[in-house]
Amino acid sequence: MQDLTVASDAAQIVIDVLGADLSLGKPVVAFQIDDTGDGTHRTYQIYSLTKPPRLLYTITGADSYIAADSDLDGRIEIWTDDASAVDGFEGVPLKSFDSAPTVILRFEKKRLVDVSSEFTSHYDDQIAQIRARIEPQDLAAFKNSDGVLSIKATGATVDSHRLMRTKIKVLEIVWACLYSGRDAEAWSTLQQMWPSQDFNRIRAKISSVHQNGILRGIARETGTPKHKHEVHIFDATTSPSAGSWDLYRGPGPPDASEQETSVVQPKSILLRIPPPSEVEDFRPSRAAVELVVDAAGKVHSAKLLSGASTRWLQAANSWHFIPALFDGSPVACRFRISVWDLK
16 A cells, blocks of 8 residues: 655645546546645645556646536537636636636547637637627726726726626636637627727737636647547446445446446445425425446536426536446446435
8 A cells, every 4th residue: 555645735626536536547536636725726636546646737727627528429628717817817816706717628539639629619608698798888988998997096996896797707708719729700799899099008918818727738629620539328227237326335346237337336435415395294205317427437418317406406516427338438427326314
């Protein structure tokens, strides 16, 4: 047995994936490490699970990292952000932004690549939501400002706060275009929504942040996004060994029928239980939930089969598993679990 220190003085360490293959050719465990305890600027460390275990890759500069097989095609992405780079941008603290720019990474041939351009629909949803919150009169007022919005120039008034909120929303829209690989659209949008006299200054500053943030040294996927692989989901609900297993016990070792098909169902790592809707009403009843867990061990979808309330669906979104294995390789799996619901 070999001991390996992951972090010696961290406020919090959370396992994001365990037993998944992030296209590094071996099963790994990945940790989100929060050194400060304030939930910002975390580190993501990926370790091999083969002997001897060793650190394979470290990613820094983000507030959050979530590995997931979003398309259920066997290719796992790391969904993260560029929080450190935009914190304090134009004097705006990170907490004043609705969110930091989304960044989507994937290992390809053991090299980390920016594949955000494959997920333009995700960014388009962000853009649509932000645009819906911008009032036309506020945008017109911002375009007539100097763009900098210094306190000395505007004073701390209700109007100045509205201008700043509009400025932040415009930045978030431009970032969504830029980080999704649509540079021309980003600069066109910036030109349409930003004060013309300040365009060159802010474009250069946005470019610098984009190039020198979390994506520094990471190649961007070029050309047409690669064809998505065929979706494969092992359906344990119809297999002879698919019987429901208890939320508190977790699944046991594979039985004979699992060994015949070389399939091992997901194993639970983190299953947070939702609080009862009414504390004074304790009438436990057994219920069933059907889950699709992807090759990264994340819940892709959840469906109530009997008994349980919708609180379980909300809780399931944060559940983590060791992914199902087919002939030793992680795969997406549909299966059922039993839960105890308090009605």
